[in-house]
Amino acid sequence: MVGRYEIDVYNNRVHFHLEVKRNITVIQGDSATGKTQLIRLLSDYNNSGVSSGVTVVSEAPCAVLTTSAWKQKALPGPGSIVFVDEDFAPMYSEEFARYIKGADDYFVLICRDSLFELPYSIEEIYGMRQGRPSQKYSSAKRVYNELFALFNVKCGSTFRPDCVITEDSNAGHVFLSCVYESECVSAGGKSSVADCISREAQSGKKTLAIVDGAAYGADMEKTMRLMDYYKDRSALYAPESFEYLLLSAGIVEVQEELIKETWNYADSSEFFSWEDFYTKTLSTASAGTVFQYNKGHLNEAYKTKGCIESVKRILPEEIRP
Amino acid sequence: MLQIFYGDYKGEDYISAPDIFFDNVYEDEWITDELSVRMIKDVDGSDVKGPNLIDSPFLGPIPPRTLSGGVKTLILIQNDPAHVFNASACGNNCARWLLEIGKKKDVRVRLGYLMDFGDGPFEIKVLNTDRVCTCLKELDEEVILKKLV
Numbered sequence: 053m054v055g056r057y058e059i060d061v062y063n064n065r066v067h068f069h070l071e072v073k074r075n076i077t078v079i080q081g082d083s084a085t086g087k088t089q090l091i092r093l094l095s096d097y098n099n100s101g102v103s104s105g106v107t108v109v110s111e112a113p114c115a116v117l118t119t120s121a122w123k124q125k126a127l128p129g130p131g132s133i134v135f136v137d138e139d140f141a142p143m144y145s146e147e148f149a150r151y152i153k154g155a156d157d158y159f160v161l162i163c164r165d166s167l168f169e170l171p172y173s174i175e176e177i178y179g180m181r182q183g184r185p186s187q188k189y190s191s192a193k194r195v196y197n198e199l200f201a202l203f204n205v206k207c208g209s210t211f212r213p214d215c216v217i218t219e220d221s222n223a224g225h226v227f228l229s230c231v232y233e234s235e236c237v238s239a240g241g242k243s244s245v246a247d248c249i250s251r252e253a254q255s256g257k258k259t260l261a262i263v264d265g266a267a268y269g270a271d272m273e274k275t276m277r278l279m280d281y282y283k284d285r286s287a288l289y290a291p292e293s294f295e296y297l298l299l300s301a302g303i304v305e306v307q308e309e310l311i312k313e314t315w316n317y318a319d320s321s322e323f324f325s326w327e328d329f330y331t332k333t334l335s336t337a338s339a340g341t342v343f344q345y346n347k348g349h350l351n352e353a354y355k356t357k358g359c360i361e362s363v364k365r366i367l368p369e370e371i372r373p
Numbered sequence: 374m375l376q377i378f379y380g381d382y383k384g385e386d387y388i389s390a391p392d393i394f395f396d397n398v399y400e401d402e403w404i405t406d407e408l409s410v411r412m413i414k415d416v417d418g419s420d421v422k423g424p425n426l427i428d429s430p431f432l433g434p435i436p437p438r439t440l441s442g443g444v445k446t447l448i449l450i451q452n453d454p455a456h457v458f459n460a461s462a463c464g465n466n467c468a469r470w471l472l473e474i475g476k477k478k479d480v481r482v483r484l485g486y487l488m489d490f491g492d493g494p495f496e497i498k499v500l501n502t503d504r505v506c507t508c509l510k511e512l513d514e515e516v517i518l519k520k521l522v
Binding site: 081082088138182250277 | 389390392393432442444466486513514518
């Protein structure tokens with residue numbers, strides 16, 4: 053499934069609006085903001101259609117996945133936007149992750165707990181925001197909504213890190229070691245980035261973590277919470293992925309729409325996350341050229357001054373070395 | 374004291390979906406209890422008119438079954454000591470009520486996310502490690518650095 057979908061669900065008392073554009077969207081937030089009410093309205097509509105008195109406006113059918121439907125293998129799709137409420141116990145299972153991986157559907161998961169089996173984007177974590185009691189309109193707003201994906205750094209200020217943390221020791225780590233002259237540390241996996249920031253910041257170092265925002269959703273809450281205790285000493289930069297940076301810098305040329313309108317190209321049945329999409333796009337576009345890309349081992353061609361400067365130019369000014 | 378088990382709780386007394394559990398077990402007096410009335414007003418913005426009628430600013434007159442999952446869970450934690458409830462059904466706007474219930478009696482809940490309990494001081498026992506934390510920083514570091522969630 054590809055595309056971007058605006059969804060409106062309403063009756064005479066409440067009106068919900070959200071937009072989905074990736075395979076996984078997560079809705080969390082305060083109690084009593086209408087999350088479960090949204091599921092109830094969709095269920096009523098799916099059971100009784102227009103006779104329910106509920107109106108659903110969406111270019112793709114909106115289904116609700118219940119535990120009983122899951123057990124009976126009565127699964128929606130293909131081409132559906134599948135809503136899952138927080139009482140759906142299989143949400144945390146590997147089996148559910150396998151189902152989402154490769155599904156020709158989009159999923160909207162209502163859940164406060166982090167879903168470590170799923171590679172969801174920090175951009176697709178939303179909270180429902182209600183209007184005043186006299187208003188019936190609620191819309192989904194991004195929880196992590198910083199311009200240029202840079203967190204914990206004041207706009208216009210300068211953050212010069214003593215230490216740069218990357219998720220792992222793959223090509224991105226090697227490249228960023230060339231971009232920043234400061235110490236560059238691999239966290240040994242994205243689940244350890246938050247601990248690593250805390251450790252380095254505690255030791256007094258100004259610490260910048262650079263992660264793949266397209267799949268960092270599950271780790272975002274704990275990272276932001278720990279960084280809050282080291283406000284002046286820690287920062288997070290979360291572009292979609294390292295490959296996205298290389299593509300955006302124009303080191304390997306690809307059709308601009310692939311980067312600017314990824315939702316029209318990153319087919320959910322093929323890519324578990326946009327991170328996978330950008331890796332495949334870069335690998336395909338660079339195949340047989342001097343820039344042939346290998347995620348596990350950085351091609352020497354990317355270490356040239358020209359490439360490094362190209363990426364530096366697209367980094368947010370606040371953290372640009 | 375409020376006692377929290379973080380992550381996967383496997384006990385037989387665990388209720389993972391308190392919203393549904395509430396609908397099938399609640400007692401009328403749970404709704405009209407003074408603490409419940411205050412919690413329903415604060416979290417849902419609704420006024421309790423009687424055991425079977427609540428006035429919601431968004432939904433109009435509703436039965437207890439239509440209360441938010443968060444406030445249902447708080448009412449269960451207050452009234453049913455035989456079970457460990459999944460407090461992930463509660464948003465951050467329920468945190469002060471969990472602390473308030475915990476000031477009056479020992480309650481055990483399960484949590485799967487970093488609820489914001491405010492800066493403190495408070496007393497929360499992390500059941501995974503038996504440590505009593507007295508401020509949010511201490512609690513966050515205990516939970517995150519020990520990878521409890």
